[in-house]
Amino acid sequence: xxxxxxxxxxxxxxxxxxxxxxxxxxxxxxxxxxxxxxxxxxxxxxxxxxxxxxxxxxxxxxxxxxxxxxxxxxxxxxxxxxxxxxxxxxxxxxxxxxxxxxxxxxxxxxxxxxxxxxxxxxxxxxxxxxxxxxxxxxxxxxxxxxxxxxxxxxxxxxxxxxxxxxxxxxxxxxxxxxxxxxxxxxxxxxxxxxxxxxxxxxxxxxxxxxxxxxxxxxxxxxxxxxxxxxxxxxxxxxxxxxxxxxxxxxxxxxxxxxxxxxxxxxxxxxxxxxxxxxxxxxxxxxxxxxxxxxxxxxxxxxxxxxxxxxxxxxxxxxxxxxxxxxxxxxxxxxxxxxxxxxxxxxxxxxxxxxxxxxxxxxxxxxxxxxxxxxxxxxxxxxxxxxxxxxxxxxxxxxxxxxxxxxxxxxxxxxxxxxxxxxxxxxxxxxxxxxxxxxxxxxxxxxxxxxxxxxxxxxxxxxxxxxxxxxxxxxxxxxxxxxxxxxxxxxxxxxxxxxxxxxxxxxxxxxxxxxxxxxxxxxxxxxxxxxxxxxxxxxxxxxxxxxxxxxxxxxxxxxxxxxxxxxxxxxxxxxxxxxxxxxxxxxxxxxxxxxxxxxxxxxxxxxxxxxxxxxxxxxxxxxxxxxxxxxxxxxxxx
Amino acid sequence: xxxxxxxxxxxxxxxxxxxxxxxxxxxxxxxxxxxxxxxxxxxxxxxxxxxxxxxxxxxxxxxxxxxxxxxxxxxxxxxxxxxxxxxxxxxxxxxxxxxxxxxxxxxxxxxxxxxxxxxxxxxxxxxxxxxxxxxxxxxxxxxxxxxxxxxxxxxxxxxxxxxxxxxxxxxxxxxxxxxxxxxxxxxxxxxxxxxxxxxxxxxxxxxxxxxxxxxxxxxxxxxxxxxxxxxxxxxxxxxxxxxxxxxxxxxxxxxxxxx
Numbered sequence: 001x002x003x004x005x006x007x008x009x010x011x012x013x014x015x016x017x018x019x020x021x022x023x024x025x026x027x028x029x030x031x032x033x034x035x036x037x038x039x040x041x042x043x044x045x046x047x048x049x050x051x052x053x054x055x056x057x058x059x060x061x062x063x064x065x066x067x068x069x070x071x072x073x074x075x076x077x078x079x080x081x082x083x084x085x086x087x088x089x090x091x092x093x094x095x096x097x098x099x100x101x102x103x104x105x106x107x108x109x110x111x112x113x114x115x116x117x118x119x120x121x122x123x124x125x126x127x128x129x130x131x132x133x134x135x136x137x138x139x140x141x142x143x144x145x146x147x148x149x150x151x152x153x154x155x156x157x158x159x160x161x162x163x164x165x166x167x168x169x170x171x172x173x174x175x176x177x178x179x180x181x182x183x184x185x186x187x188x189x190x191x192x193x194x195x196x197x198x199x200x201x202x203x204x205x206x207x208x209x210x211x212x213x214x215x216x217x218x219x220x221x222x223x224x225x226x227x228x229x230x231x232x233x234x235x236x237x238x239x240x241x242x243x244x245x246x247x248x249x250x251x252x253x254x255x256x257x258x259x260x261x262x263x264x265x266x267x268x269x270x271x272x273x274x275x276x277x278x279x280x281x282x283x284x285x286x287x288x289x290x291x292x293x294x295x296x297x298x299x300x301x302x303x304x305x306x307x308x309x310x311x312x313x314x315x316x317x318x319x320x321x322x323x324x325x326x327x328x329x330x331x332x333x334x335x336x337x338x339x340x341x342x343x344x345x346x347x348x349x350x351x352x353x354x355x356x357x358x359x360x361x362x363x364x365x366x367x368x369x370x371x372x373x374x375x376x377x378x379x380x381x382x383x384x385x386x387x388x389x390x391x392x393x394x395x396x397x398x399x400x401x402x403x404x405x406x407x408x409x410x411x412x413x414x415x416x417x418x419x420x421x422x423x424x425x426x427x428x429x430x431x432x433x434x435x436x437x438x439x440x441x442x443x444x445x446x447x448x449x450x451x452x453x454x455x456x457x458x459x460x461x462x463x464x465x466x467x468x469x470x471x472x473x474x475x476x477x478x479x480x481x482x483x484x485x486x487x488x489x490x491x492x493x494x495x496x497x498x499x500x501x502x503x504x505x506x507x508x509x510x511x512x513x514x515x516x517x518x519x520x521x522x523x524x525x526x527x528x529x530x531x532x533x534x535x536x537x538x539x540x541x542x543x544x545x546x547x548x549x550x551x552x553x554x555x556x557x558x559x560x561x562x563x564x565x566x567x568x569x570x571x572x573x574x575x576x577x578x579x580x581x582x583x584x585x586x587x588x589x590x591x592x593x594x595x596x597x598x599x600x601x602x603x604x605x606x607x608x609x610x611x612x613x614x615x616x617x618x619x620x621x622x623x624x625x626x627x628x629x630x631x632x633x634x635x636x637x
Numbered sequence: 638x639x640x641x642x643x644x645x646x647x648x649x650x651x652x653x654x655x656x657x658x659x660x661x662x663x664x665x666x667x668x669x670x671x672x673x674x675x676x677x678x679x680x681x682x683x684x685x686x687x688x689x690x691x692x693x694x695x696x697x698x699x700x701x702x703x704x705x706x707x708x709x710x711x712x713x714x715x716x717x718x719x720x721x722x723x724x725x726x727x728x729x730x731x732x733x734x735x736x737x738x739x740x741x742x743x744x745x746x747x748x749x750x751x752x753x754x755x756x757x758x759x760x761x762x763x764x765x766x767x768x769x770x771x772x773x774x775x776x777x778x779x780x781x782x783x784x785x786x787x788x789x790x791x792x793x794x795x796x797x798x799x800x801x802x803x804x805x806x807x808x809x810x811x812x813x814x815x816x817x818x819x820x821x822x823x824x825x826x827x828x829x830x831x832x833x834x835x836x837x838x839x840x841x842x843x844x845x846x847x848x849x850x851x852x853x854x855x856x857x858x859x860x861x862x863x864x865x866x867x868x869x870x871x872x873x874x875x876x877x878x879x880x881x882x883x884x885x886x887x888x889x890x891x892x893x894x895x896x
Contacts (some may be wrong), residue, residue, distance in 0.1 A: 047771070054770045066692060067758050069798055070700040086778060122774075131767045131827045135790040140781025147751035158791060164699055167792060172766035179762040187755065210747055239694040273667045276676055279696045380698065383715070383722045449771040497676070497682045543687050547750040548649065551690055552682065623722075 007111035024461035031056035037219035041068030044424025045225030046170035047448025053177035076163025079155035104432020105581035111354035149329040178312035201420035216470035228403035234506025236400035243558035256607035258408035260429035261573035266401030267333035290361035334398035359391035412455035423447035433581025496540030533563040698841035701797030739804035765840035793820035802857030808849030813857035816869030833880035
């Protein structure tokens with residue numbers, strides 16, 4: 001298969017504008033004749049649903065939660081980047097583009113990233129018009145802060161609840177369209193299959209989570225906005241229900257899955273406290289603006305942090321990366337934390353933690369300023385740990401947080417299945433091998449408000465769509481497959497709970513395909529995962545029936561898909577014989593322990609094709625060309 | 638720690654429910670409340686008993702999906718926190734706890750501790766937004782917003798829509814929820830054009846959904862996990878009064894029997 005990203009050529013500054021002009025339009029009177037199915041209601045899904053409905057399309061949106069406002073974008077704390085240069089500190093669209101390509105360790109598409117940087121400006125305008133209560137200065141203008149991987153202040157924020165406010169803005173825009181009758185919302189509906197007719201994505205099969213009804217829905221295009229797949233690791237900062245089923249079903253139907261091994265491990269999360277732990281909680285990266293990260297200089301130093309004198313502390317990020325200090329990108333900060341803990345200098349129970357200390361910032365700025373900036377985060381930390389971060393440094397450790405990989409899409413955000421669009425974290429497109437802080441919100445909203453509304457229209461205007469109905473074979477078959485699978489899950493009645501199998505898979509993946517990977521470990525994981533999958537399908541215990549509200553059954557279906565996805569992640573990690581961004585292969589590092597890229601052999605997108613469960617996936621390559629930002633060793637020193 | 642739970646078990650909306658007693662003998666004080674229920678559910682599953690259904694998602698106090706009553710208090714005893722943020726260290730060895738779903742006419746039960754709160758979505762659909770299509774916005778700094786207004790708006794906008802205010806209110810009123818949205822948007826310059834229409838439409842919808850009237854009891858404020866202040870209800874009432882005095886939307890309110 002020839003993989004064509006369909007990126008425009010010519011001067012990068014005008015690529016999107018020229019491309020937009022070339023996109024075909026549908027007249028306002030004809031838009032209402034089309035129905036678009038949007039799966040997921042986070043920033044990408046909600047903004048796409050609202051905008052497509054504003055344009056006049058019929059939109060149906062599905063989410064597994066009880067309301068679209070619950071989607072996990074809501075938990076994003078720190079902020080959203082935009083190249084406004086309101087601080088007059090030298091920012092520009094080009095600089096945001098440059099920082100993002102470099103931050104992604106030269107594994108993203110220049111055309112996509114440039115467009116993202118351009119649209120960042122429109123997003124802020126739109127969100128302010130929607131009434132998002134961003135932080136302000138006393139003069140009434142918008143405030144900014146800085147984030148990892150950048151030397152300018154371009155992050156807009158609403159306390160530590162930026163994701164919440166942006167999502168509520170998009171959610172309210174959706175509710176307005178629901179009231180106008182152009183959008184129908186299906187909460188507590190989970191997409192369990194994609195329906196492809198004549199090679200085009202024409203519908204989905206869902207399960208009503210309240211009564212278990214399996215239903216088919218027909219559309220002229222399908223937009224997947226179902227987020228990332230970090231929960232394959234069991235412990236992550238994702239919401240408990242966030243899952244990969246929608247993108248996995250699409251992968252099994254022929255959509256390619258790109259760069260699955262590019263997973264982001266966030267440096268500042270609250271460490272694991274016990275076996276019962278159900279999820280990990282992120283502490284916003286914005287804390288690194290004022291907090292200093294350190295561990296004791298000596299191994300096994302068990303003194304309380306406040307009794308360790310200054311000269312016996314190692315502010316290792318400031319020492320190793322003096323230019324960026326505590327604000328190095330996430331992959332670098334995470335690996336450095338792992339390194340000092342592996343040396344035996346970690347703190348807290350189990351020794352897997354580092355301090356994030358606000359003592360100096362409190363001395364410099366006063367408690368009230370720190371409370372204003374981070375009050376809700378400090379409170380959240382205290383609730384979880386029972387420790388007061390105003391008095392004792394926080395303890396943090398890296399955790400799975402975001403997945404840069406996802407379904408492969410072209411410049412129009414369309415997958416390899418015509419009519420199937422993938423937006424937000426669910427696609428692979430903009431962050432390369434590492435995402436910079438405050439860029440996920442930016443990408444979700446750029447895709448949903450300003451890209452997919454144009455490109456879906458272009459697709460609909462360019463193709464011939466036959467009339468389809470849920471009575472035809474493709475829908476009936478898909479519905480039957482879904483029902484059979486549910487019956488099978490309920491019939492095993494083995495001895496292990498869904499969670500225990502999921503936890504085992506997660507541990508395996510974290511151990512061998514987590515912060516550091518090597519060929520031997522990955523080969524071992526590739527041997528163990530099929531065994532665990534076998535164990536799942538022969539020994540899982542799901543009680544109750546499929547015709548009722550059954551949360552264990554919901555989880556079982558998701559974990560069944562993780563049992564396949566985990567294998568793909570390891571295949572990808574094993575094949576990529578280089579270190580880049582979040583993918584760190586121990587065999588490929590510089591003498592100082594930094595990631596060693598191999599641009600000659602691996603400057604491509606690895607897009608995998610499904611060939612059957614248990615069979616090795618087929619690799620397709622999309623070469624990456626860098627005309628503007630020349631690949632160099634990523635230095636934050 | 639030893640904890641005794643009495644949990645409301647109800648298979649679905651059409652079958653009667655009852656309290657069931659469970660004894661947990663090995664509760665770790667560092668566990669969250671929901672992790673304790675996870676552990677109980679694992680044990681129940683192993684014994685062949687169906688696990689307890691409860692809504693939850695982010696487990697960090699922001700999505701608003703979790704929530705039930707613990708000893709008659711929405712989200713339990715910890716002030717300013719959702720039940721997913723509540724940890725077992727706040728309880729004593731041997732404590733006996735009664736868990737019930739949020740109860741309100743507008744929140745029909747689904748199963749066990751899970752209820753249907755889609756009425757709250759419909760309140761927002763009635764007018765809880767600023768009408769602006771993507772693409773039509775002026776530059777973000779074109780309209781200065783006083784810092785104080787932005788902060789106050791943010792205080793109100795912090796609402797997570799969990800429904801605890803409704804569940805705790807003896808009238809099952811949604812006044813705190815409505816007040817939060819009406820205040821958030823009404824405090825900002827962008828929200829002015831629709832300010833009075835908004836309050837009328839939202840209050841009218843609340844009556845249609847079966848939420849009660851506010852009688853200023855204040856229990857909503859006491860249990861709100863985001864510490865939304867009663868002040869937002871004062872703002873709601875003020876805007877509602879101004880709207881009716883200006884005779885905006887009188888027809889709709891009369892038809893719905895509000896006011």
